[in-house]
Amino acid sequence: MDSTAEDHFKNKVLGHPAGLFVLFFTEMWERFSYYGMRAILVIFLTGAILGDNPGWAWTTPAALSLLGTYAMLVYLTPLLGGWLADNKIGYRRAVVIGALLMTLGHASMAIETPTFLYIGITLLILGNGFFKPNMTSIISKMYEGHNEKKDGAYNIFYMGVNAGAFLGIMLCGWVGEKVGWSYGFGLAGIFMLLGMLQFYFAQPLFGTIGDKPLKSKRSDDAAAALKAGVTLNKFKxxxxxxxxxxxxxxxxxxxxxxxxxxxxxxxxxxxxxxxxxxxxxxxxxxxxxxxxxxxxxxxYIKIERDRMIAFAIFCLFTIFFWAAFEQAAGSLPIYTRDFTDRFLEGNAAMGFKIVDLIVTVVPLVIITYVLLSLFRKTFNRIGLSNLILGTSFLIIWAIVIYKLYIEFQSTETEVPVTWFAILNSLFIIMFAPLFTKWWDSKYNPPASVKYFLGLALLGLGFAFLAFGARNVPSGAETASLSMAWLVFAYLFHTLGELCLSPMGLSYLSKLIPARMIAFMFGVYYLAIAIGNKLAHYVGGDIEQITQDHGLSGFFLIFTFIPIGLGVISLLLHPLLKRLMHGVR
The missing domain is CATH 1.10.287 (Helix Hairpins)
Known part of the structure; x- marks a missing residue:
């Protein structure tokens, strides 16, 4: 066991190394900036060119084409960034470089010119490649010899992911829509910068973990495989x-x-x-x-071949899942803006304000408690990092208080388009513990059933939207549909995500031989990348499909295809069980 890894457990916060919570907050600010920017991008690009907060009046296909390419590359660049960190620059330096590039990217987008938009998008893609894969690598190194604590560590870490997404969509969305788009993009950049500085000045907590490698590492998996009598499948x-x-x-x-x-x-x-x-x-x-x-x-030899076929089938389901799920970043905001009645008054407005206050303040209070716990344990060692982190939270609380003050001043309320996107993170925080208990129980279903549930629940979410839009005539450009349909859609989409999304990497680790993990990890991320691009390629045609087949017809596409693929997953259960050779 690495002695430096053991040293981390001498300085605990809530039962885990203090360094985990530095990573928690660094990842939180990165997700804040990513989801905050993404929440307003399409609405800004397709918004009317006139008005109090003008957009650029791009066509929907143009806006979603850019978003799709961005989302696709965001899932591919970590493969290169992970390799560079492993072999050349080290995890911690990669995180700092990535965070700096993303800070510059958000700053570029805040300038609001086409040139700086493209520069910003490029910097965000490159920065994500350096940042994303190396945070989890640092956690893995930190917990060497403490495998029994890893599940809890990753649960805490991913709570930071969802907390950042929640706050980013909530605040960047509100600032972008209510104050100005530049301020929304700029806010994302400010917290990315503060997150980078907080991480940089917390380096003493990490010891040698994530340092630049002393020499280029070479894997001995191939030699081990030859020793075991396995014939390698060389590229022809x-x-x-x-x-x-x-x-x-x-x-x-x-x-x-x-x-x-x-x-x-x-x-x-x-x-x-x-x-x-x-x-x-x-x-x-x-x-x-x-x-x-x-x-x-x-x-490949029979068992390896069969298990790789099973994993390839899961990757195919994964493509179509994300192609439907990621409508949340593209076509759904347009649906929310143009076809949903978001104006409330009287008791309905007050009820929404109270709900908004609760869902904003309660998570922030919990995260602030974690922050204070970290301060008590680490202020003497990383005081400057703590001060930067504390400043970040003072800014967050100031924005939240200002937002709530403004909202409670008016007797009527227009619910922001971006507000609905926070429901995904909120539902994950609510339901993830229940799903974890389910998967850990004797009732843990097989892979084919999990994929069926994930795809079917996703399709059911779109069925609510299709049903709600059933009376909207073909070619309609606006309507006033109930917000309830969106709430139901996001609820069932999240339940589907909890069934299917965590399964990919889990089955990757179980089905694929160690010497091929890196290659198949790339294949799995390629599947997600294709799904993201496909989502916005199809979503970009929402106006044409609505013109020809009605709004309900557009959502029925994403109802029938996922449910149909879910049924196929169930029918494939005997085959998949045989191909997996005992892996559950």
Whole structure:
């Protein structure tokens, strides 16, 4: 056991190393900035160019094309950032670099010009690549020799993730909508900067964990596999060719889709079989990747081959889950703005204000208690870091108090578009402990049932929206539908997420041999990335689909496909059970 890892347990906060809570708050501010920016991006880009808080009047396909490419790359760059940290610069330096790049990215977006928007998006993508994979790597190193404490540590850490998402959407959304878009983007950048400084000045707590590696590390997995008599599946020329076709086609699609829809740059668009945009390259990438799996997987020994086939099936379900779930960042805000009655008055307005006060203040009080617990244990060692963190919370409390003061002054209320997005984090905080107990009990269902539940609950959430919009005529540009449909949708989407989302990495660790974990980790994140891009590629057509088939028809797409795939998962249970060879 690493002696420095053991030293961390001599200075505990709430039963865990103090360093965990430094990571908790660093991740919280990063998620604050990420989700806060994302909550207002599409509303800002598609907002009317005139008015008190004008947007840019982009078309929906253009705005969601940019969001989709951004979301896709956010899931791919951590693969490179993780490798650089592992082999070149160390985890802690990678986190600081990533946080600095994201700070500059948010600052660029606050300037509100197209050039600085693209610069900002690029910096956020690169910064996320450095930041995201290395926070969990530091936790893993910190808990070496204390595996029994890891589950609790990750639960605490992911509470920070959800707390940051909750506060970021709540406050950046409110400031962006009610005060000004630049202020919303700028607020995200301020807390990313404070999070970076808080982490940087807390370095003494981490000892040598996350330091720059002394030399480039080389994995001995291949040697161990040969010693055990396992024949390695080396890459053949056909594998490399398929990887090349996939990479080039995917890059053309990722770059050309926003270029053609935002800048009307059509240089890579041509007609192939009736397809007149970069969808051709997306299909070519998909076909080449499927062929790669079909060529490579049969060359593994039977048990490895079968388990990899099972994991590939789970990845396929994962793509379609996120393609529907991520409508929450694209088409759902547009639906909320244009088709939902968000105006309240009288008792209804007062009731909402009280609910808003409770859901804002109670989580913030709990997080502040954690903050004070950290101060008591660490102020002597990392006083400057604590002061920066304390300043961050003073700013948060000031904004919250100002927000509540403004809201309680008026007799009527317009519920912000972004307010509904906080429901996901709120429901996760409420229901995650129940699901954890379920998965730990004797009633823990098999993988096929979990994927069925995740997809079916997701589809049911969209069914509420489809039912609520059933009387909206085709081609309608506005309506005044009940907010209740959105609440039900976010509730069932979150329940579906809790069933399916944590399963991917869990089954990755159980089904894939250690020597291939890194490669298949990349495949799994690629599945999520494709799902995110597909979500906004399809969501960008909300106006055209609504014109042709009605708003209800748009949401029925995301009702029937997930539920149908969930049923397929159930039907595949005997096959998946056999392919998994005893893994539960």
């Amino acid at each position: 020329p056909v594998d490399i060719a398929l990887i090349g076709i996939f990479t080039i086609s995917a890059l053309i699609f990722i770059i050309n889709d926003p270029l053609s829809k935002i800048g009307d740059i059509q240089s890579l668009n041509f007609s192939v079989g009736g397809m007149t945009d970069s969808l051709f390259f997306a299909l070519l990438a998909a076909i080449s990747f499927i062929l790669l799996l079909l060529v490579r997987i049969p060359r």
